[in-house]
Structures are given as structure tokens and as C-alpha cells.
Amino acid sequence: KAGVTQTPRYLIKTRGQQVTLSCSPISGHRSVSWYQQTPGQGLQFLFEYFSETQRNKGNFPGRFSGRQFSNSRSEMNVSTLELGDSALYLCASRPSGQRDGYTFGSGTRLTVV
């Protein structure tokens, strides 16, 4: 069974640019969540999507957005990049109604220069 796939694995962007990250969940998982991981803050929840609808949102500025497609694949977008956006962005998928079922991808390492 394939795991959660995130692309690309690494990305370098310049301040002010925008970036789109992609996540393919485990087949059958309709819930996709995104987290930002930094050394200082640990893992912080960005948002969760279920059946193409944002179900929950963390405390991040509006520059961070996401969407989910009908096949459950999800993308997150960060506009007007800042140096502080440098982080590992993790996607997690799980089956509906199962809190134990979170499976994380290996993440996209974003570096803003």
C-alpha cells in the first residue's frame, strides 16, 4: 500500500515569490491535513481538507492557502514568501473518523532565501 507522497522533496525560493506544494494521500483516505515543522515551533497545524472542503484552519496568515481535489489529492500554496516560511511542510492523511489513522508523508523542505 503506497504511503503519503509529497512533491517536491526540496524547494528553494526567493522572498516575495509564491510556491505550491503537492500531496497525494493514501488511497481511500479522504482527509488531508498540512503541518509546518520548524526547529523553534515544532509542528504547527495549517489546515485540514475533507471531500474538497476546508474543515479546520490553524493560526496562520492568509498567505497560506490550500485546496483539495475530487481524487483527494491536496495542494498548499504560500504567497509572498518570507524568510520565516522556511520549514518542513508535512502532509498527513487518514481515513474518515479515525484519529489513530494519521499517516504523514516525508515532507517538502522549503528554503526561502
Next chain:
Amino acid sequence: QQQVKQSPQSLIVQKGGIPIINCAYENTAFDYFPWYQQFPGKGPALLIAIRPDVSEKKEGRFTISFNKSAKQFSLHIMDSQPGDSATYFCAASKNGANNLFFGTGTRLTVIP
């Protein structure tokens, strides 16, 4: 504001030792407490989880102890091995909410 506080930040033990990682929370609405293990270059992987109706849960060499009145929970790793060297995160979530609040992580090193 960190909703789940984790300590220590790093831990070094000898092979066979029993590292203990502690977490504390304030929000009494939390009712699910998982622990995740993360190796370099990988995403976190669920290790073990507990709900507040039990005080202890064991899975293999990993044990969670839960103290509801103190709002604290801890992870014990029995007979630790060098392969257990990783970063461990505690987390918590509320019923009806699907996001996890994570601790800041503990980097464990097990020396052969």
C-alpha cells in the same frame, strides 16, 4: 502559546536504559494523546496513543503513563536500542476537532 509542553529537549541514554519523556497540557477538552516517532528525512509515524479513561498503555517496549488529575502523560521506552534514536513528539487533540497539538519534540540518542 504551546498547548502541549514537552521535556526534555534532548536525552542521551545507554543501550538497555529506560528513557522517559514527559508532556503536560492545560486544555481539559483534550481526549486523545498520541506519541509520534520521527527519523531524519522522514515524517512522524504514530507510535502509541492513549485516551484519558486509562492510566497506562503498553505496546511492545513502549509504555504511556497518563495522569489525568495532573494533566500529564509520559512515554517510557523499555530496553532502549540504538535503533530507537529519533525525535519523539507527544500530541493531543480534542473530540470533534481533527488537528493535533504537538509538543516541541525530544531528540533521543541511545548509545551502544
